[in-house]
Amino acid sequence: MNSRFVSVVIVAVLLISIQPLQAQTNYAVTTFGTLGGSASSAISITNNGLISGFSFLPGDQTVVATIFQNGKPVPLGTLGGPNSGVEWPNHNARAVVGIAETADLDPLNEDWSCAHNAAFFPTVTHHICLGFVWQNGVMDPLPTLGGINGYAAGANDVGQVVGWAETPVHDSSCTFPQVLQFQAALWGPKPGQVQPLLPLEGDPDSAATAINNKGQVVGISGICENAVGDLSAMHAVLWENGTVTYLGNLGVDAWDTPTAINNHGQVVGFTETTDGTFHGFYWSRFAGGMQDLKPLPGDAFSFAYAINDLGMVVGQSIGPNGSTAVIWKNSVPVDLNCLTVPGSLHLIYANDINNDGRITGQARDPDQGQAPGFLATPQPGVNHCSAGSAVPRSNAGVAMPQHIATMLQRSGAWTRIVGTR
Numbered sequence: 001m002n003s004r005f006v007s008v009v010i011v012a013v014l015l016i017s018i019q020p021l022q023a024q025t026n027y028a029v030t031t032f033g034t035l036g037g038s039a040s041s042a043i044s045i046t047n048n049g050l051i052s053g054f055s056f057l058p059g060d061q062t063v064v065a066t067i068f069q070n071g072k073p074v075p076l077g078t079l080g081g082p083n084s085g086v087e088w089p090n091h092n093a094r095a096v097v098g099i100a101e102t103a104d105l106d107p108l109n110e111d112w113s114c115a116h117n118a119a120f121f122p123t124v125t126h127h128i129c130l131g132f133v134w135q136n137g138v139m140d141p142l143p144t145l146g147g148i149n150g151y152a153a154g155a156n157d158v159g160q161v162v163g164w165a166e167t168p169v170h171d172s173s174c175t176f177p178q179v180l181q182f183q184a185a186l187w188g189p190k191p192g193q194v195q196p197l198l199p200l201e202g203d204p205d206s207a208a209t210a211i212n213n214k215g216q217v218v219g220i221s222g223i224c225e226n227a228v229g230d231l232s233a234m235h236a237v238l239w240e241n242g243t244v245t246y247l248g249n250l251g252v253d254a255w256d257t258p259t260a261i262n263n264h265g266q267v268v269g270f271t272e273t274t275d276g277t278f279h280g281f282y283w284s285r286f287a288g289g290m291q292d293l294k295p296l297p298g299d300a301f302s303f304a305y306a307i308n309d310l311g312m313v314v315g316q317s318i319g320p321n322g323s324t325a326v327i328w329k330n331s332v333p334v335d336l337n338c339l340t341v342p343g344s345l346h347l348i349y350a351n352d353i354n355n356d357g358r359i360t361g362q363a364r365d366p367d368q369g370q371a372p373g374f375l376a377t378p379q380p381g382v383n384h385c386s387a388g389s390a391v392p393r394s395n396a397g398v399a400m401p402q403h404i405a406t407m408l409q410r411s412g413a414w415t416r417i418v419g420t421r
Contacts, residue, residue, distance in 0.1 A: 026381020280304030
């Protein structure tokens with residue numbers, strides 16, 4: 001539904017709470033296959049239906065950014081190096097933003113955010129990684145902030161792109177092999193434009209993950225460390241009108257990571273909790289601080305990845321029986337697999353949702369031995385699970401976005417998940 005047709009009353013309600021679905025919804029699921037590897041993922045969907053993500057190539061040692069057209073992944077190429085990918089929801093209706101390796105090696109031999117411990121790419125190649133904008137069949141690199149590497153995460157319809165990039169500063173808070181400081185970057189709207197978004201006072205480093213059409217930007221502020229989560233994400237923050245605002249936490253100053261912001265300024269993401277698990281969160285100025293988006297009953301971990309302009313939030317719940325895609329209704333998680341047409345593949349995680357309610361993410365196909373990207377399209381239907389229960393997840397496994405898996409491994413939480421299976 002186009003937001004300009006939403007009534008003033010509905011807009012006012014949106015600004016103060018996460019909205020339930022207006023009617024019972026079912027979903028027809030389409031899967032996209034891969035480019036020869038074992039997995040692909042539909043990471044992002046725009047309001048006009050542009051779907052982007054990544055797919056592994058044969059052997060699973062290389063991944064490339066893709067768009068999904070006519071039910072199939074279409075490779076976008078790289079900047080000359082082995083790997084590329086779209087790893088965060090980005091919402092420019094005509095362009096795709098992501099990360100790609102160049103043909104050149106990093107002279108400082110850093111792992112950088114793209115490949116540290118296989119956070120976003122499957123192997124560490126030590127190639128320079130840069131953010132890119134792909135449009136009209138051409139992939140163009142984005143400049144850094146004077147350093148070597150860069151990373152593009154989010155985009156808006158105004159033509160602005162956000163992410164993070166290295167500066168020339170040798171940062172003493174970095175952990176080897178990371179050397180250079182990095183800061184949140186805002187590119188555009190004109191080609192070649194780039195400016196830093198400074199961290200909270202006292203923090204040396206920052207990174208931006210998402211931007212809305214009003215130019216509000218969310219991301220993280222902390223120390224350099226390995227340039228992937230943990231204490232690099234000590235603080236979840238919002239940048240607007242030249243100021244940076246701390247969004248709070250759920251008890252721990254680590255891994256506090258916003259993943260999306262809608263055009264009403266509502267923010268979702270994930271953060272570490274006091275019991276050592278990770279939960280999704282919701283934040284708005286009218287919500288009284290950061291709100292806990294809990295996992296499904298019986299699960300320990302949840303991650304919120306996207307929110308649309310209707311306040312619909314999607315993500316993932318993880319527990320002893322594996323992973324499942326979820327949608328939160330009034331902050332209560334619902335297994336998305338309870339709302340799919342019976343016989344659909346198991347949906348592992350939901351990574352984005354547009355204003356029409358179409359959802360993208362990754363599914364599991366045990367017969368083919370693959371985990372393909374999916375599109376779930378809403379249609380009238382009924383919940384085919386009993387109240388409060390979820391569909392069986394036997395053989396569903398524990399699968400999630402690669403950077404989430406790396407995060408859990410680094411934090412020690414991964415052993416808690418797999419150890420209970």
